[in-house]
Amino acid sequence: MTAEPAFGAFFEMLAAERNAAANTLAAYRRDLEDVAGFLTARRGSLAQASADDLRAYLGRLADNDLSPRTQARRLSALRQFYRFLVEDGRRQDDPTAALDAPKLGRPLPKLLSEEEMSALIEVCRGLDGAEGARLLAMIELLYATGLRVSELVRMPVAVMLRDQPFLTVKGKGGKERLVPLNPPAKAALAAYLEHRPRFLREGQASSFLFPSRGKEGHLTRQRFGQMLKEIGLKAGIDPARISPHVLRHAFATHLLDHGADLRSLQKMLGHADIATTQIYTHVQQERLKSLVEAHHPLAKAGKSTSRKR
Incomplete structure (x- = not known):
């Protein structure tokens, strides 16, 4: 048939x-x-x-x-x-x-360059008032620690009550990990804490570092994502390229660029399996490949020769 x-x-x-x-x-x-x-x-x-x-x-x-x-x-x-x-x-x-299905591989994460992260932070520093202080603190904190956005918005204010070089973060499955807190993030958080009461309901306290008057009790991940896209636009970054998770990717990739080892990065990101962390080595390889193809004189000469043919 x-x-x-x-x-x-x-x-x-x-x-x-x-x-x-x-x-x-x-x-x-x-x-x-x-x-x-x-x-x-x-x-x-x-x-x-x-x-x-x-x-x-x-x-x-x-x-x-x-x-x-x-x-x-x-x-x-x-x-x-x-x-x-x-x-x-x-x-x-x-x-x-x-028949075996083809291996799909894992798509490489989106990320921002160090220059784009600097531009994003500079725009935030130019904002006035409580909203600007909060946004700068959240971006500095994400970029300094590589937190998941859910960990960021639900972070308890108690972690900031003591002046320590590390934060204790409760991640997936309730597992705790230590992440370093750099001076710019500490300074941004200290400045934000002075404005924090403005985000509380009148007469009420909150256990969240980033409280909100909404039903969640804290700033939602969706609202933070919207704020990031708005500030990204002001920094000249395509809003489609920016999200809280992209900042986590930027943290990981830029640390590797500056010599961090995979095991340390795995611990800071809270990955259960180092195979998940290894995706960032592929990002590095692709970026180096693109850099060579774009700027190396021999690569350019090869392209010119192929076009003449």
């Missing part, structure tokens, strides 16, 4: 039983037709394809430098198609059961 007659029934099932959108159906059709074209050229068919046939197709995708995500999407379409053929009695076996 050829694959083409099964296409209609397969797409009807997706539309009726899974309520697939038109764009989804079109994407599945393109993917399956691409596989069918490959198999036809090999004098085969989609309906009768073996695991080796499909493995050869996925190998061709990899040879053509299609991204792992595109390869995974094509394989997903194939899995659903053959599952339908088996359930509908059109085929006895599923050839995709023996």
